[in-house]
Amino acid sequence: MNFMNVKMNLKTLTSDRLLSETKMIVNEERRITAKLIEHLTEINQRLLFLKLGYSSLFEFVTKELGLSESAAQRRIQAMRLMQDLPDTRQAYENGSLSLSNAAKLQSHFQASKKSGVAKTIDEKKEIAKSAENKSQSECDQMLFKLSPELPAPEKVRILSPTLRELKFSISEELFKKIERLRELLSHAHPHATLAELMELLVTSHLTKLEKTKGLQAQRVQQCDESSNAGKMGENHRTPHVEGGKADRSNLVHAAAKSLPVGIRVALPTQIKQQVWSKADGRCEYEYQGRRCSSRYQLEIDHQHPLALGGSNELSNLRLACKNHNGFAAIQALGAAKMSSFANFVNPKSSSARK
Numbered sequence: 001m002n003f004m005n006v007k008m009n010l011k012t013l014t015s016d017r018l019l020s021e022t023k024m025i026v027n028e029e030r031r032i033t034a035k036l037i038e039h040l041t042e043i044n045q046r047l048l049f050l051k052l053g054y055s056s057l058f059e060f061v062t063k064e065l066g067l068s069e070s071a072a073q074r075r076i077q078a079m080r081l082m083q084d085l086p087d088t089r090q091a092y093e094n095g096s097l098s099l100s101n102a103a104k105l106q107s108h109f110q111a112s113k114k115s116g117v118a119k120t121i122d123e124k125k126e127i128a129k130s131a132e133n134k135s136q137s138e139c140d141q142m143l144f145k146l147s148p149e150l151p152a153p154e155k156v157r158i159l160s161p162t163l164r165e166l167k168f169s170i171s172e173e174l175f176k177k178i179e180r181l182r183e184l185l186s187h188a189h190p191h192a193t194l195a196e197l198m199e200l201l202v203t204s205h206l207t208k209l210e211k212t213k214g215l216q217a218q219r220v221q222q223c224d225e226s227s228n229a230g231k232m233g234e235n236h237r238t239p240h241v242e243g244g245k246a247d248r249s250n251l252v253h254a255a256a257k258s259l260p261v262g263i264r265v266a267l268p269t270q271i272k273q274q275v276w277s278k279a280d281g282r283c284e285y286e287y288q289g290r291r292c293s294s295r296y297q298l299e300i301d302h303q304h305p306l307a308l309g310g311s312n313e314l315s316n317l318r319l320a321c322k323n324h325n326g327f328a329a330i331q332a333l334g335a336a337k338m339s340s341f342a343n344f345v346n347p348k349s350s351s352a353r354k
């Protein structure tokens, strides 16, 4: 029965008919979700989301297809499980394995691999079989018993427009370090809460990293200009000097001009900072006016590849997330590398972490 085209007056149905049709709709929903997962697999293999300017399949599914983050996460994790264990698709379609449990299994296998005890295919098959016909909490308990040492999945919950609740587990060793930090900071920040300590640490680390990357270019320019000019002057031709003060853009331009063409070299810090500053610390890949703008795993990309004689000059450099940097290389160098690249494309490289 095609439920999409049949407009039923539910009030006229007998209760038996209402229940049987509801069950048929549930089966239809599972079949359609399996079909959607199949399409996502193909989109993923073609790296279509990268072409469209999304940094990850997760971002494509949430922003282009409009699914919620949790719905996207479950479908993508189930997709990866079905790629690894094709039998789980059948189990999902016949209703013995729920989508949530399929996603939990995949997250568990990924966490096991990350902790250095990757499951074999046979172990995965056995665990997946055991997860059939289990509720979510039964599945959670089963996975916990299998690997009690694995950290629980991290969770972010929106409490209000300005508040988030984070949930994650940490080692006893890290907890002791936090306690020690709280003691050492007790004069400056008495009775600091965990959230306050985290804010201090994150702000301090961000300030250092952003300065390194050139996102605080103005401040870097004011503080470091004279010392940078001195360092650059040692290895490069004398830069343009105006009013007794070195012009930063000319310094960078001079440094870039002196770099070899077609050869990978360590780019001078000033050039890297210029690239980061120009891109405002975001991926610059663009497709039909849609910019990726990801801040995750950013790299400096040679728009005209070095392998094809591209230069190390500023005009040839841009900031790209790791996935778009790889995608651009495939587009420039050929599709032969596509399959191997698809294997390392980060499935969810957006800032949203689950």
Ligand SMILES: [Zn+2]
Binding pocket: 053, 054, 055, 283, 284, 285, 292, 293, 294, 320, 321, 322, 323, 324
């Ligand atoms: Zn990108």
